[in-house]
Amino acid sequence: MSYNLDSDIIQRILDQNNIVEIIEEYLPLKKAGANYSTLCPFHKEKTPSFIVSPDKQMFHCFGCGESGDSISFLTKYKNYTFVEAAEYLAKRAGIVLEETNSSKVNKNKQTADILYKINRDAAVYFYKNLKKAPHVLAYLNSRNIKADVIKMFGIGYAIDEWDNLLNYLKNKGYKVEDILKTGLIISKEKNGTYYDRFRNRVIFPIFDIKKRIIGFGGRVLDDSLPKYLNSPESLIFNKGYNLYGIHIAKEKVRNKSFILVEGYMDVIKMHVHGYDTAVAALGTSFTENQVKLLKRYSKNYYIAFDSDEAGQKAALKAINMFKKNNLNARVVIMEDAKDPDEYLNKYGRGSFDKLIENSLDYYDFLEFHFKEILENSNKVEYINKIFDNIVNVYSEIERELIFDKLSRKVGVSKESLIKEYNKKNIKQKTLINTAKPAVKPQVKKITTCHEEELIKLILINNDFAFKLSEIVKEDTFKDLRYYKILKELYECRIKDISIDSESLKKITGDSMDVNLQIDNVDYDNLEALFKDCMKRLKLKYYEEKRNILTNRLRQSDDSFQSKEEIMNEIYCLAKKIKSTKEEVN
Ligand SMILES: [Zn+2]
Structure with missing residues (x-):
């Protein structure tokens, strides 16, 4: 099997594996300032000149000159080929590699290429609209945004009509289903028609580091709400992995x-x-x-x-x-x-x-x-706040200096502070150590349950949330796990609030891991996937509900009448289970 190992993937693999941990699996490392050192495995020596830098994520030997990153360490030390090393490290970090020859990947890539093209055309269109909209230009000028900056960022304008962009893109020959995937249009549940997401807004195209347009942000011209509207996440738009302005800033930052x-x-x-x-x-x-x-x-x-x-x-x-x-x-x-x-x-x-x-x-x-806490003369709380944060300090020397300053600030001896800090953190440290997996980590499972699968699909296409009404509106499901989450997602969609990983996190709280991987999805069969998933979920819910009722029937001293009601309900559920099962299989 061969995998796609382009430069993006290699970079991700290197980013998500710490070279110190990789090398430590084979060689004993000793901390030396900001780095680690050990005897060089590539030449004979008595004093260590082999340095590992967590900062640069590189190793270097001052004796024999060998140096490189995690991948080259494995190729040299373990005699792995480049590909073997990359695959090993990907697995270790839980990165799912795409097969180069799988038809699904090719299809996703083809779809992605179309989405980039649609976005590019839409951006050009918005940009041209702006030139014909003097009131918007005046608005930008009033904020000191002139032609050169407008051009640099590709700022545009979405006309105040419901299907202006949609018609433009259709006339360019794009399929509605592809336009829908970019999030530039939204489907109306009731009659299966579509409308533009961005209307009467200043448009900011969002570029990735390769200068491809992956999404858009739209800002109102007045005080109406929402002030900012963003494209939903899509095959090509993953908010948590991108930054606005990165395509320009990365070239200027040096x-x-x-x-x-x-x-x-x-x-x-x-x-x-x-x-x-x-x-x-x-x-x-x-x-x-x-x-x-x-x-x-x-x-x-x-x-x-x-x-x-x-x-x-x-x-x-x-x-x-x-x-x-x-x-x-x-x-x-x-x-x-x-x-x-x-x-x-x-x-x-x-x-x-x-x-x-x-x-x-x-x-x-x-x-x-935290100055207010101290001003309210709550020293202990203040110290604890500082402690909670400085666990993130990487360098021990720096933490030492912080204890000096803190000691002067609060008038507590440095020794006492350090003692207290260690007492507080020793528990956490041992926790972290014992939490280390004994076995090599496996590639992460994509989803673990129907609910997650369902939510993943909703993240890709918010409109699926409309269909949650089938679950939300059925009383049977009210006291089941995740009901509330599904209900809120449904309500978001009804209110036209965009559902992305961020808003999802707010809804789920800690009850669900929302870092759902959406790159391993069959994008051409989303609709079918969703329908199937809904059916399976309903089946699961019916069965859960039936079990609850059966148990209640066995255990309770309810009156004959209420027992009869429960039995009726079980009978209805049994019928639903049977018919849903037939649909699923
Ligand atoms: Zn060496």
Whole structure:
């Protein structure tokens, strides 16, 4: 069997395997500053000159000059071929490789190519619309967004009509089912017609690192809601893996820092003022995968999120993620504006430069963020908050320095702080150690239950959620697991709220793992898959319900009348089970 191992996949494989852990499986490693060292396996020596750098994810021997990444280590040390090493590491990280010769993969690739083309044509169309819409141009100009920036970001305008884009794309020869897959149109459940998702909005095409258009963001021109609307996730659009502005910023970043902001408008306004390395998460909170994408290009970051509470919480989360990955991040504090867009409008570039100059490093930001707790003279809580965060600090030296500062700040001896910190964290550490799997990790299963399968399909095509009415409206299902989740998804769809992994997380809370893998799906048979899945789920629910009732009948001292009711219900269920079973098989 041969797998697709293009440069994207190889990069993902390298990103998701830590070279320290790989080499540690074969050689004893000793910590040496930021690196690890051991005796070189490739030449004879008495003192270690073989260094492993977790930072660079490379090994290097100062004695014989051997060096490379995880894959080349395995090819040299284990005599694996390149492909064997890549496959082994993919399996280890739970990455499902695509077979190059499987027809499904080819079909998905063909579909993806069509979706990119549709998006490209739609973007050109939006861009041309904008030139013919003086009121929108005036709006952009009033925000200091001129022709050069409009062109650079491909900003456009969606006309205020229900089927304007749909008709344009149909006339270009695209099939409605393909247009639907991009999320540019939405299907009306009742009569099977379609309408444009984006109407009367400024359009921001979203590019991936290869400069392909993977989705769109649309902003209203007035105060109507929702202010921002995004394309749903699709075969080619995975929000957690991309950043708005990355296609430009990655080429400009070289010796500079990325500037992480919250919204499209912030990214664009930063560019207007000459900050060309700004990027934004795509209407979701910042993810680990986005960190992995960014760190290919730079180690240095400024976080310039909104100044409200939500923005500051997000900044705390982001700086911890950077810290955990041993990257340098600082937080820009804006006291007199709600976001960089507003700040730059009010005060201009010179002042923002000062903000950057005065940005806070990791520890200073923690102090700033939790200062109210200390001001309310709750020292213990304050110390605990700091402890909870600094577990993310990668370097022991840095943590040592933090204890120095913290000790001075709260007037508790450094020794006591360290003792307390270790006491708190020793439990967690042993937990982590024992949690390490004894056996080699297997490739992750795609789904474990019908509900997840169903939700996965809804993520791909939100319109499937309409069909949940069959479950939502049946009283029989009310007290079963996941009923509430399915009901909320149904209601989202009815209210035209987009369902993506982020909103799903809010709905499911901790009750479900929402990191559903959507790359291993037969995109040509979505409809059939969904129908089949619904039937199986209903069958499962009927059977569960019947079991509940049968047990109640056995155990209860209910009156004869209520027992008869239960028996009736069981009888009805039995009929439904029988007919559904026939449909499924
Ligand atoms: Zn060597």
